Amino acid sequence: MLSKKIISLVTLLFCTTLLAQTSFKKAVVTGKVIDKTTSKPMEFVTLSAYKSDTNKLITGTATDGNGNFSLEVTNGIYNIKFEYMGYKTNTLNQQNIAGDTNLGNILLEEDAKEIEVVEIRAEKTTVEIKLDKKVYNLGKDLMVKGGTVSDVLDNIPSVTVDVEGTISLRGNENVKVLIDGKPSNAISINDALKMLPADAVDKVEVITNPSARYDAEGGAGILNIVLKKGKIKGFNGTLIATTGIPDNHGINGTLNYKTGKINLFTIQGYTYKSNPGFSDVETKYLNPDNSANRYIDENRDNSRINKGYNGGFGLDWFIDKSTTWTNGFNYRKNKGTNEEDVDYYNYDANRIYTFYRNRLNLEKQLEDNIEFNSNFIKNFKKSGHKLTADVSISESKNFSNSVIYDNSTLSSTTTIDDTKNNQKQKRTLIQTDYVFPINDVFQLEAGYRGNFLNQNTDYAVLNNGVINTSFTNVLEYIEHVNALYTQMGIKVNKLSMLYGLRFEDSNIEINQLTSSQFKTKKYTNFFPSAFFTYELGDDTNLSLNYSKRINRPRGRQINPFSTYSSNINLFRGNPDLNPSLTDAVDLGFLKKMGKITLSTSVYYNYTKNSAQHVRYVEGLNENGIPITTMSFVNIGEENRSGFEFTLNYIPYKWWKLNSNLNVFRTETKGNFSYTYVDNTNTSITKTQNLDNTASSWFTRLNSKITFPNKIDWQTNVTYNGSQRTAQGMVKGIFAMNLAFSKDIMKDKATISLNVNDVFNSRIRRMQTYIPGQIDSDTAMQWRVRQITLSFTYRFNKQKNEKEKMPKREDDGGGEF
Template structure:
C-alpha cells in the first residue's frame, strides 16, 4: 500500500509540475486559422492531414499543422495574405490562393477526394520494409513477413535481426539470453515466458522493436537489451478488421480475428484466436565413460522422441476513449488459456567397455499441461501541446497460473510429478515529458512492480508416497520501486541524452516445506548516456553507454528438482545474486536511395554472470552416474562484437535485408563444491570463444503479383566451458497471392525446409577426485519441418491502409519511445 500511495503522490506532483510549466498564451499580433478536413465520399474525418501556409506564389512554408482524430486543425499565423494547401497521402490536394487572414478565421470543411492516378504508386510507397533501421532501435514489421503467417510470436522473434530462438523457445539477443521481453512496453507477466510466446499467434502482433542499449527510461532489467512486442490496435474509422484461418502439417490449425470499430471519440478494438498445434521432435545423447587411466569404462546411448500438443485460446479487448482532443484513456483486458499434452519417450541402451550390448531400459514421460493468464491494463495520456509536453500513467494487474502434472513410467517402476504455479502481479507507472525549448527536453517518471509467485512441486514413487528429497513449495515475492530522470538536448548537429535510474529491489525466496527463508535487498543506480552526430541528412554516428541488471527468476531460483530425466537432473539455486552489466556501443547508420546500412561495435562487461555447471551428484542409475545441472554466479563475462544490418531494394519487385553478428566471449570464474566423499572440488570454468550469426531475407514479387520470400539463418560453432555447441543452418520459404480484389490473401510457407534445425553439442566432464571422465554428444530438435497454409480476409480495410504511416498517440505504451530530442 505504501508503494501505491507513493505512485499516486508522484502523479499528483507531476500534474502540479505541469500546471507550473504551462506555456503562456499565443504571442500577440497572431491570429488563428481553423477548419476541418473530411473525406469527400464517406464524410469521415481525415486524421494527420497536413495544412501548410505560405506566402503568395512562394513554396516556403511559414506555418503549418496536422489534423486531430476529428479532422480538426488550428494554426497560428501573423495577419496577412497567404496561400493555404491541404494534403493527405493518396488524395488530391486542395489549395486556397491568396486568402486574406486579418483576424481569427475558420475555413470550414475542406473535402479531399481520392486520387485514382496515385493509388498504385501509393501502395508501393506506403508499404513498410520488413525491417526498419533507426538510430536507437530496429523495428520489425510483422505484417510484411509471409514466413510467420499462421505461426506464433516465437516464429516472429526468430526472424528479427539480432534475435534468435532456440529449440526450447528461449529467446536471445546478440547471442545472450539476458534480455527483457516487453509487450506493449510492459513486462510479460506469464510465468513461463517461452511457452507463452509459443502460444500467442503472430497475427496479433503489429511490430517488434529491438533496443540493444536502452536509456534510463526503460527498466534496468535485461543485461543485453530489450525486445518490445507491440500488439495490433485498429486505427481506421468505422467498422473494419481481419480474419485469418490456417492449417498445416504436422497437424496444426487455427482461426483468429482482429476487429475494431472507431467513432469520433471511441475506438473499440479486439483480437481473438484459437489454435491447435502439434510439435514433433526428437534427439539423442551418446555418452562414453572412461576410467582414471583413460581406458573405456562403458557406453550409454539415449534415443529421444517427443510430441507436444497445444490447444490455445487468446482474446484481447479494449477501448480507447478520446476524452478531449489532447487526452486519451485506453483500457484493455487480455486473456489466454492453454491446455496441452507432452509425450517424451527415452530409450537407454547400455554397452560395456568393449562396446558389447548389455541391456536396455526406457523412460516415458506423459505430462498434462495447462495455463491461464488474465491481465487488465489501463493507459492514460495527456498531451499538453503538440510539441511533446505530456504525462502518461499506466496500471497493470494480472493473475497467471501454470500447471504440469505427469506420470513417469520406467522399467521396472513409475513416478508421478506435480508442478503447480500461481503468480499475481501489479504494475504502476507514470512518465512526464517536458520540452524546455528548441531542441531540449526533460523526462522523469516512477515505476512500481509488485509480484507474488507460489510454486508447489512434488514427486511420488510407485506407491504414491511423496519423496521429500525431490519435493518442495516455493514462495517467491518481488517488490521493485524505480525512479528515473533524463535530459536531452540538440546543439547544431549533436544530440545528447543523459539519464539516471534508481531501482530498489526486495526479494523473498521461501522454501515452505523445510522452513528455509531467504531475503535479498539491494538498490542500484543505473546511469545512461547517448550522443548522436548528424553527419548529413542521410547518415548519423552514435555512441552510448548504459548500466544494466539481470535478476534471477523462475526455474533459476527454484530448488525443486526437474525430474524429466533420471540421469540428467536440473535444480535451481535460490541463493543467486543479480548480475550487473556495463554496455558500450558505437554505431553508424547511412541511407541511400535503395540501401539503408547500419553497423555497430559493442562491448559488454558483466559481473556475477549466471552460468550452468554440471557435476556428478553421487547417485547411480543402473551403474550410470547421475549428473546435476544448476546455475551459479560464475564470475565475470566480457563480450565484444561487431554487427551490421542492411536493407537493399535493387528493384521495386525485389527486397533484401540481412543481419550479421560476430562476437567474442571471455568468461572467468570457478565453481567450488563438496563431493559425496566430502572432498572439496574446484572446477576452473575459464573459457574464451568466438562465434558468429548471420541471417538473410529475400522478398520477390513474381508475375501475376505472387510474392515469394526466402530466408536463411546460420549460427556458428561456439566453445563452452564444458564442451562446445556445433554450427546450425536452417532455411524457410513462403509464397503469397492477393485475391478477391486485394481483400484477401492466401499464403503457403515451409518452416525448416531441409529439416536441419538441430542443436548439436559436445560435453566433457571430469570427476577431479577420481579422475574418471565422460564425453557426450547430443542432438535435439524441438520441432521438425512444418508446412502451413493460411487465408486472410480483410473487410473495410484494404491492404494499403491510408493511415499505416500515421504516428499513433502512444506507440507501445508503458516504457515510451524515441530517445533523442528533435
C-alpha cells in the same frame, strides 16, 4: 577571487540560455482541411512542415475530428505538406512564418488514379530508427503466417531463437522480453511466445542499449512486442484460417469499431498444434585418468499436442482531442499433452552392452492467464508535452501432471512414478511517465515504475505411491521492485544528447517452504545512461550510447530441488544466485544511399557476477550409474564484444533484400566448486575452472520478390556459427524457410503457403567434456519441418476509407 569566477560563469550561462531562447521564437500555424468535392472537414490528414532551404522535416501533426489543425514551429520559411491516402498531396511552398499564422481552408482533391492502386492494408514492412531503439513494423511478412510470436522474433535482425525457444539478442540470452511494454503475465515467457499467434503482432521494438526510461532488467537489452489494435474508422476486421503438417490448425480474427469518441477492438483465436521432437545424448563416463568407465546412450522422442485459445477485448475512449483512456482485458488458455519416450542403452568400459531401461512419461498440462490493462494519455498544448499512466494486473496458473513408467531388463517389476508441478503467479505493474519539452533545445522526462511479483511452485514426486522427499518441494518467490528515473534531452544543431539516471530498489524473498530455507535479498542500484547522436548529413548519422543493466535470477534458476524428467540427467537451481550487473557501450553508424540502407554498430558489454550454465557429476545412483547435474552459478566476470552489420537493398521495385551479420567474442573468467559423493558415500569437494574465450557469428539473408498477378515469393536463410564454451562446444546450425502468397477476391483476401525449416536441419548439437568426469554428444530438435497453408480475408476495409492515424510525437520517450 573564486566567487567572482563563479558569478561570471553563471552570468555567462544565463545570457547564453536567454540568447538561445530568444533565437527560437515560437509561432502557431492553424487552419482547416476540407474535401474539395463534398466540402466536408477531413479528419486524420497528415501535416508535415519542412525547412524550405534544406527540405528537412521539422515537425508534423494531424487534423482533428473537425478538420482543424494546429502546428507549432519556430519562425522561418517552410514548405507545408498535406497528405491523405487516396487524395492528391497539397503542398504550400515558401510560407514565411513570422508569427501566429492562419492558413484558412486547405482543399484536398481525390486522386482517381491513386484510389485504384492504393494499398488497403498496412502491409509494408518498415524499420524506424530512433535515438534509443529500432522499430520493426511487421507488415506483410509471409514467413510468420500461421506461426507463433517465436517465429516472428526469429525473423527480426539481431534476434535469434534456438531450437528450445530460447531468445538471444546479439548472441546474448540475457534479454528482457515485454508485451505491449509490460512483462508477460505467463510463468514462462518462452512457452508463452510459442503459443501466441504471430498474426496478433503489429511491430517489434529492439532496444539493444536501453535508456534510463526503461526497466533496467536484461543485460543484453529489451525486446518489446507490440500487439495489433484497430486504427481504421468504422466497423472492420480480419479473419485468418490456417492448416499445416504436422498438425497446425487454427482460426484467428480481429474486429474493430471506431467512431470519433471510442474505439472498440478485439482479437480472438483458437489453435491446435502438434510439435514432435527428439533428443539424443551419447555419454562416456570417465575415470580420474580420463579412461572410459562406462557408456550410456539416451534417446528421447517427444510428441507434444497443444490446444490454445487467445482472446482480448479493449476500449479506447477519446475523452477530448488531447486525452485518451484505454482499458483492455486479455485471456489465454492452453491445454496440452506431451508423450516422452526415453530409451537408455547401457554399456561397460569396453562398450559392450550390459542392460536397457525405458522411461515413458505421459504429461498433461493446463495453463490459464488473465490480464487487465489500463492506460491514460494526456497530451498538453505544447508539442511533445504529455503525461501517461499505466496499470496492469495479471494472474497465471500452470498445472502439470505426469505418470512415468520405468522398465529395465535388470528387473521384472515396472515402477510407476507420479509428478505434480503446479505454478501460480500474480503480478501488478504501476507506471507513470511525464515528458516536458522546455524548448527546441531541452526536453525533461521523469517517471515511476512499480513491479510486484508473487510466484508459487508446488512440485511433488511419488514413487509407487510414496512421496520422494528428494524432489518434492514448495517454493515461494516474491519480488518487489520500485524504480524512479529522470532524463534530460538536449539538441544542439546536429547533435542530440540524452542523459538519464534510474534508481531501483529491489526487495526479494526466496522461500523454500519444504526445507525451511528462507532467503531475503535487498539491494539498491543506480543505472546511468547516456546517448549521443550526430547527424553527419540528411541521410547519415553516428551514435554513441552507454547504459547499465541488471539480471535478476528467478524461477527455475533458483529452485534447489531437481526436476524428474530424467533421474540421471538432472537440472537443479541455485538459491544463492546473485544478480549480474552489466555495463554496455554501443557505437553505431547509419547511412542511406538511394536504394541501400546500411546500419552498423560496434558494441562492448562488461558483466560482474555473470550467471553461467554448468554441468557436473555429483555422485552415483543406486545402480552405480553417475548422476549428471546442470545448474547455474555466478562466475567472476564476462567480457563480450562484437560487430553488427545490417543492410537493406531494393535493387528493383519487385525485389527487396535485407541481411544481418553479427560477429562476437565472449571471454569468461571464474571457478566453480561443488560436492561429489563417491561410491563409499564420501563427500569430495571439486573445482572446475570456467575460464573461456570463444568467438562466434550468425547471419541472416531475406529475399522477397513480387511477380506479376500479385504473387509474392519470400526466402529466408540463416546460419548460426559454432561456439566454444568452458565445458565444450555448440555446433553451427543452418536453416532455410520459404513462403509464397497470392492476393485474390479483388485484394480482399490472400492465400499463403510457407515451409519452415525446408531441410529439417534446425538441430542443436553440443559437445560437453569435463576431464575425469564425462565426455558427451547431444543432438536436440524441438520442432521438425513445418508446412503451413493460410487464408486471410479482410472485410469493410474499402480502398477509399483508408485513414492515417496522427503521428505520435514521442511514443518512446526521450526523443525529439
